Amino acid sequence: MYSEILANEHEKHEKIIGTLSKRFTTYGYKRIKTSAFEQYDLYSNVRTSINQNEMVKVIDYTGEVLVLRPDVTIPLTQQLVQLNGNLPEEMRYYYVQEVFRQTFQENEPIGKTQAGVEYYCESSPQADAETIMLACHALRDVGFSDVKIEIGYAGFFTELIADLQLTKEQTAELKRLIQAKNIVGIGPFLNQLPIDPAVKEVLEQLPLLYGAPQVVFDRLQNLQVSESVQLAIDYLQKTYEIVELYGLKKHIVIDLGLINHMGYYSGIIFQGYVENFGKPVLMGGRYDSLSEEFGVKLPAIGFACEIDSLVKATAKKKLKERYSIDVTVFYQESRMKYAIDIANELRERDYRVVSKPLRGQASAKDSEYTIQLLEQQNLLADVEETKEFEDFKQLLDSITSKKGVPEWTI
Structure with a gap:
């Protein structure tokens, strides 16, 4: 047994x-x-x-x-x-x-x-x-x-305390209080230190900067932060806006109390829960x-x-067997949402897909297919030909007519 x-x-x-x-x-x-x-x-x-x-x-x-x-x-x-x-x-x-x-x-x-x-x-x-x-x-x-993905920013905490003359022990204790979301303990601890009131307010708020993305970003608008901290917030918000284009809104939690768990992380950090x-x-x-x-x-x-x-x-879950081919999707900035939709639809059908902004000539040597999403035109190219397509169905028909439909087994 x-x-x-x-x-x-x-x-x-x-x-x-x-x-x-x-x-x-x-x-x-x-x-x-x-x-x-x-x-x-x-x-x-x-x-x-x-x-x-x-x-x-x-x-x-x-x-x-x-x-x-x-x-x-x-x-x-x-x-x-x-x-x-x-x-x-x-x-x-x-x-x-x-x-x-x-x-x-x-x-x-x-x-x-x-x-x-x-x-x-x-x-x-x-x-x-x-x-x-x-x-x-x-x-x-x-x-x-x-699935929940908690997203934070490693540099957020670092930038907040950059001008504070904290000892290694004080920094470690502050990290511990924030990670534990110890709202009661953070205030008294900070009161012992010579800290600018505006910075102190943000540090006290860190455990509360957790939850639905829009709620957290709204709270941040009411806090006074340095230019470098604001740049970190702007980057995080822009990243979330693109994550939302992927249809992941229900899976995302923002946590600015998420502390850098590896010394080499410097920007976006995240962790996944199931x-x-x-x-x-x-x-x-x-x-x-x-x-x-x-x-x-x-x-x-x-x-x-x-x-x-x-x-x-995992409970008793059956896993899918997958099959892949190569596709690269190039897109102009105004077509980003359509590029994301196409990449996701192809991946759900088990094609191996890379998407990237179009800068100069579209060239992808490792891909069997190249898709270009231009302002007024959608192009599909392989080694034999380049042709225009109007919608995703026509695109998929063009690919599967040569490769066949990927098989799914449960």
């Missing part, structure tokens, strides 16, 4: 990995791997929230200290910097790998499987919104209907400065799902 339970859990584990992997490919991601063993200095010299006491250390034959991989983003970023002399404008990779950390808790495994994506691209609300869409899409694929599970099953954010520690500017955004948590959270 016990062995049957283990077999069922392993089968669910593998099906979830397969489902996530196939969904990642529909957004244009390619799989990559990093070494299980990394140099200890890689993690000790880079800004990160990984506790060095949690790292599993070993000594190699030369006496050098190595660690079992406690994180994927840091070594992958270093690997890309080392391998690419002239880095392309964007790179999309996904991984399914074990990460290893000492937990010091009974019955808690050291190794855990993570599946995640890393999107190396210039910082933009469009790229961040698409990544959040992918996170939500992936969790829905696994079988969850009640029904009947009390902790996040997905965490991610933008990390634009991490690569600069390796000497190259390589901004990026990504997220990771913990497979074991998804296994525990």
